[in-house]
Amino acid sequence: MKVAVVKAESYQSRTVNEAVNKAVDLLGGWEKYIKKGDKVLIKPNMLTAAAPEKAVTTHPEVVRAVIKAVKSQGAYPSVADSPGVSNVKKTAVKTGIWQVCEAENVPFVIWEKSRTYPCPEGKFVKHFELAEMIGDFDKIISVAKMKTHVFMGVTGAVKNLFGCIVGTNKARFHLRMQKHSDFAHVMVDLYYTLNPTLNIIDGINGMEGQGPMSGDIVNPQIIIASENGFAADLVMADKMGFKAENMPIAKAAIEENRSALLTEIETVGDGKDVKYVFKRPHTYESMQDTYVPKFILKLGQNQLTARPSITSACIGCGRCARHCPPRAINIKERKAVIDYNKCIRCYCCQELCEHQAVELKDGLILSLLKKIGIYKA
Numbered sequence: 001m002k003v004a005v006v007k008a009e010s011y012q013s014r015t016v017n018e019a020v021n022k023a024v025d026l027l028g029g030w031e032k033y034i035k036k037g038d039k040v041l042i043k044p045n046m047l048t049a050a051a052p053e054k055a056v057t058t059h060p061e062v063v064r065a066v067i068k069a070v071k072s073q074g075a076y077p078s079v080a081d082s083p084g085v086s087n088v089k090k091t092a093v094k095t096g097i098w099q100v101c102e103a104e105n106v107p108f109v110i111w112e113k114s115r116t117y118p119c120p121e122g123k124f125v126k127h128f129e130l131a132e133m134i135g136d137f138d139k140i141i142s143v144a145k146m147k148t149h150v151f152m153g154v155t156g157a158v159k160n161l162f163g164c165i166v167g168t169n170k171a172r173f174h175l176r177m178q179k180h181s182d183f184a185h186v187m188v189d190l191y192y193t194l195n196p197t198l199n200i201i202d203g204i205n206g207m208e209g210q211g212p213m214s215g216d217i218v219n220p221q222i223i224i225a226s227e228n229g230f231a232a233d234l235v236m237a238d239k240m241g242f243k244a245e246n247m248p249i250a251k252a253a254i255e256e257n258r259s260a261l262l263t264e265i266e267t268v269g270d271g272k273d274v275k276y277v278f279k280r281p282h283t284y285e286s287m288q289d290t291y292v293p294k295f296i297l298k299l300g301q302n303q304l305t306a307r308p309s310i311t312s313a314c315i316g317c318g319r320c321a322r323h324c325p326p327r328a329i330n331i332k333e334r335k336a337v338i339d340y341n342k343c344i345r346c347y348c349c350q351e352l353c354e355h356q357a358v359e360l361k362d363g364l365i366l367s368l369l370k371k372i373g374i375y376k377a
Contacts, residue, residue: 005271023225036074049094060096122189146203148211157199157229184248208278230259313357320349
């Protein structure tokens with residue numbers, strides 16, 4: 001199993017194009033993955049309507065490089081994603097991806113309908129309701145962003161595929177799979193349902209800390225590519241300075257014998273030895289995933305998990321309230337108010353807030369457990 005890591009100093013079009021192609025060449029070349037006449041879905045990370053320089057979404061120049069490479073093989077690329085809350089076209093325009101599609105004369109597909117896709121070998125999910133048009137494509141390329149994630153630790157090639165679930169349908173998975181480990185196993189099932197042909201991660205700039213939207217911008221200056229999304233994410237997390245195999249999705253895939261170990265992956269390219277120390281998310285683990293008995297969790301959930309807290313930056317736009325899976329948020333006097341008895345600690349409010357008005361704060365007991373070393377994030 002091979003992962004290519006190639007240096008790229010900027011988003012200048014030629015630089016990105018060379019880096020993406022070099023990475024794929026190290027894996028065997030585009031002709032290994034894309035054949036003449038293939039209909040290819042390019043799936044970027046379009047979390048929300050954010051400008052490219054914010055490092056929230058896949059940079060449009062990386063999308064452009066993949067489009068050009070697919071066309072060079074005589075194949076037919078299309079681009080699509082389904083943000084959890086934002087208007088799709090508005091998001092595509094703001095991120096610059098819509099303009100790239102227009103310039104390269106390829107369709108940006110707006111997903112509106114879903115259909116059932118079977119997942120007979122799924123551990124947690126036996127079928128997914130995914131974008132109806134996905135079935136029209138011969139190949140899928142996941143073009144992700146190198147970021148931390150408050151719920152999953154990191155988000156890369158595998159988590160990027162969550163966008164194939166149309167719009168607000170994503171919320172029910174947070175309701176059903178409130179434990180980090182359970183949600184991670186669902187992502188493993190989703191990956192093997194979609195089975196992308198190639199996985200590319202935009203790490204020219206990225207995000208640390210409170211990702212995937214409210215963190216700090218960093219500049220790793222790399223492109224990562226692999227035909228295996230779990231391998232790509234393991235190498236990415238390792239480059240970020242995390243214990244890669246402990247990340248929830250990686251751990252779930254390894255437990256299911258669906259992912260190689262980090263030591264079994266061959267890393268190639270001029271960026272293979274680079275290392276960084278990304279700031280950790282405030283929390284990507286949950287006391288639900290530890291040895292603490294459930295009855296204690298029920299009695300002290302507010303103190304045993306990091307909970308979202310609304311700051312003075314809140315303008316009462318209602319975005320968090322409209323898309324909170326358990327409907328735990330209301331707007332009162334132009335400010336979001338959280339009912340912690342309903343809150344499931346999915347952190348969707350923090351992830352989706354455009355004003356960075358949601359902080360994650362440890363409860364008193366959780367803070368104490370961390371100090372004495374019983375709980376380590």
